[in-house]
Amino acid sequence: MALTRTKKKILDEASKLFQEKGYLAASMQELAVRVGMKKASSLYTHIGSKEELLQKICFDSARGYLEGMKAIEDADISPTQKVERLISLHIQIATTDVSSMTIFSDEWRHLSEPYLQEFRTMRRDYERRFGRILQNGMEVGEFLEMNVTVCLSTIFTSLRWLHRWYPEKRGISMKALEADILRFLMNGLKR
Amino acid sequence: MALTRTKKKILDEASKLFQEKGYLAASMQELAVRVGMKKASSLYTHIGSKEELLQKICFDSARGYLEGMKAIEDADISPTQKVERLISLHIQIATTDVSSMTIFSDEWRHLSEPYLQEFRTMRRDYERRFGRILQNGMEVGEFLEMNVTVCLSTIFTSLRWLHRWYPEKRGISMKALEADILRFLMNGLKR
DNA sequence: CCTACCGATCGGTAGG
DNA sequence: CCTACCGATCGGTAGG
Numbered sequence: 001m002a003l004t005r006t007k008k009k010i011l012d013e014a015s016k017l018f019q020e021k022g023y024l025a026a027s028m029q030e031l032a033v034r035v036g037m038k039k040a041s042s043l044y045t046h047i048g049s050k051e052e053l054l055q056k057i058c059f060d061s062a063r064g065y066l067e068g069m070k071a072i073e074d075a076d077i078s079p080t081q082k083v084e085r086l087i088s089l090h091i092q093i094a095t096t097d098v099s100s101m102t103i104f105s106d107e108w109r110h111l112s113e114p115y116l117q118e119f120r121t122m123r124r125d126y127e128r129r130f131g132r133i134l135q136n137g138m139e140v141g142e143f144l145e146m147n148v149t150v151c152l153s154t155i156f157t158s159l160r161w162l163h164r165w166y167p168e169k170r171g172i173s174m175k176a177l178e179a180d181i182l183r184f185l186m187n188g189l190k191r
Numbered sequence: 192m193a194l195t196r197t198k199k200k201i202l203d204e205a206s207k208l209f210q211e212k213g214y215l216a217a218s219m220q221e222l223a224v225r226v227g228m229k230k231a232s233s234l235y236t237h238i239g240s241k242e243e244l245l246q247k248i249c250f251d252s253a254r255g256y257l258e259g260m261k262a263i264e265d266a267d268i269s270p271t272q273k274v275e276r277l278i279s280l281h282i283q284i285a286t287t288d289v290s291s292m293t294i295f296s297d298e299w300r301h302l303s304e305p306y307l308q309e310f311r312t313m314r315r316d317y318e319r320r321f322g323r324i325l326q327n328g329m330e331v332g333e334f335l336e337m338n339v340t341v342c343l344s345t346i347f348t349s350l351r352w353l354h355r356w357y358p359e360k361r362g363i364s365m366k367a368l369e370a371d372i373l374r375f376l377m378n379g380l381k382r
Numbered sequence: 383c384c385t386a387c388c389g390a391t392c393g394g395t396a397g398g
Numbered sequence: 399c400c401t402a403c404c405g406a407t408c409g410g411t412a413g414g
């Protein structure tokens with residue numbers, strides 16, 4: 001089912017506003033003004049609630065990761081290549097969908113139940129699958145042996161600055177950025 | 192000047208509450224109850240404002256980092272050893288002062304001016320000094336050549352999961368944790 | 383540290 | 399998409 005133009009505009013502006021101010025600090029009144037309406041109440045013709053916007057942004061992002069993971073898991077390539085592609089996936093998502101990424105990383109905890117639990121479940125699933133690839137790489141001798149959770153969290157988190165930093169683009173190209181990060185992290189993993 | 196026992200208690204509970212709920216979602220009413228008062232208004236005998244609590248937590252954390260940095264900069268050791276000690280410093284702060292750490296990392300943006308600017312300045316100062324050590328290590332051939340900002344941000348951010356994760360301590364000791372992280376990151380830096 | 387109370391703002395509804 | 403309005407909650411003050 002297609003989104004109406006107005007609803008799409010509301011989602012886009014909400015995404016940017018939540019990123020700038022944080023979910024709680026972002027008011028529906030300010031969102032209304034950015035969308036071109038005088039009163040917050042007018043928004044409710046198009047949406048159900050403020051949290052519905054947060055849900056949509058969080059779950060759309062989650063879906064992006066899980067789809068990427070699926071494709072990479074199924075490919076017939078080495079653990080090293082899989083991890084490289086996962087890191088590239090993270091970099092690509094963080095730099096192409098900046099505001100969604102921020103919300104996905106930081107604001108999901110304002111989801112209420114049962115969405116909060118559902119989100120945590122998807123996230124845990126993603127992490128478990130990422131961890132399995134790392135584990136496998138250690139077993140076949142491609143990666144340094146270490147605690148898988150520590151390794152996973154370090155990689156995972158080390159990419160979390162991109163979505164805050166990238167918009168400023170301090171004189172480095174996407175390509176060079178990705179190359180440096182990959183080199184650093186893969187060099188660290190390598191036995 | 193020494194803190195009174197009540198004020199110390201308020202700060203401790205605020206630190207925990209801000210960590211659990213986030214600064215904006217944490218109400219003075221709930222803080223009052225945790226401290227053992229019936230009404231939020233009673234808190235104002237001891238403190239000036241809600242934001243004053245956030246300021247204290249943020250700037251105390253910042254001071255901890257800057258003092259650590261100063262000691263490490265002045266030591267007569269190699270860039271490799273300096274970076275190792277900086278990473279250990281981050282791990283130590285994140286695991287010994289968990290709630291302050293969370294607020295320092297995530298909630299500082301709710302500071303109002305002029306504190307927000309002051310905080311950003313201290314942070315930028317710290318990052319610049321960390322970056323100088325990395326740069327130096329590249330110049331003397333100890334580290335892989337790469338964009339210093341990318342390298343710095345990756346290291347810096349890669350330690351940001353500790354303060355969220357450590358309290359759960361999923362069956363790994365502090366020592367083993369530190370060893371694995373150091374090995375991974377230093378291996379990655381190494382030329 | 384309490385009671386009583388303030389103005390402001392919040393997300394959201396009614397009704398057109 | 400507008401006006402009018404709701405109850406709830408917020409941080410904070412007055413006064414004792």
